[in-house]
Amino acid sequence: MPDTELKFWETHSLDEMSRTQWESLCDSCGRCCLHKLEDEDSGDIYFTDVVCHYMDEETCQCPHYDNRQKFVPDCLTIYPDWGEKFNWLPNTCAYRLLHEGKPLFDWHPLISKDPQSVHLAGISVRGRTFSDDKIDEDEMELHIVDWVK
Ligand code: SF4
Ligand code: SF4
Known part of the structure; x- marks a missing residue:
């Protein structure tokens, strides 16, 4: 198979990808299922090591992915035209990386x-x-981590 077919993410912009290509960008790291805290003054985002209780801890995948908003109404759906919201994703996430070129x-x-x-x-x-x-809301700040940004 020609190399260019393998590297569709280098030849297609996010909004040009097929559904299959788009979904394959997710590496199943589970980082976007971590709770985040936002500094109200600066707008800076801090990740915690507290994760959505639905996430499968072994696979780091969501068992309810296709209808996840039924379980967690504010669970994210990423769109190619997300703009600044890509900053809500970890800096290792393929969607964010490709958005940033x-x-x-x-x-x-x-x-x-x-x-x-x-x-x-x-x-x-x-x-x-x-x-x-298993974590109280007022303990969340204690769970801020630096291994994900
Ligand atoms: S952070 Fe990005 S790559 Fe990781 S699970 Fe979430 S969407 Fe997929
Ligand atoms: S509902 Fe699923 S995709 Fe959404 S945060 Fe929870 S585990 Fe992650």
Whole structure:
């Protein structure tokens, strides 16, 4: 297969991708399922290690992905024309990287051809989160982490 077919993310803009291509950009890191805190003054976003209780802690995937807003009404749906909202995503996320004109990392499954590489590279949230049904709201600041930005 020609290399250009493999690297559709280099030849297509986000809004030119097929649904299958778009979905394959997600590396299943689980980082967007982490709770975030926003500094009201600066607008800066801080990630915590508190994760949505629906996330599967082993696969770091959502078991209700197709109808996730039924379970979590404010769960994100990413769109190509999201603009500044791409900042809500971690700086390792393929959607954000491509929006910013940056390349994907070598551990991305589209490049490594191994869905485990996101875990092996220490990018996924596997093994380092607390479920949000076990954490009080007023403890959230204590859970801000620097391993995801
Ligand atoms: S942060 Fe991006 S790559 Fe990671 S699970 Fe969320 S959408 Fe997928
Ligand atoms: S509903 Fe699913 S996709 Fe949304 S935050 Fe929870 S685990 Fe993640």
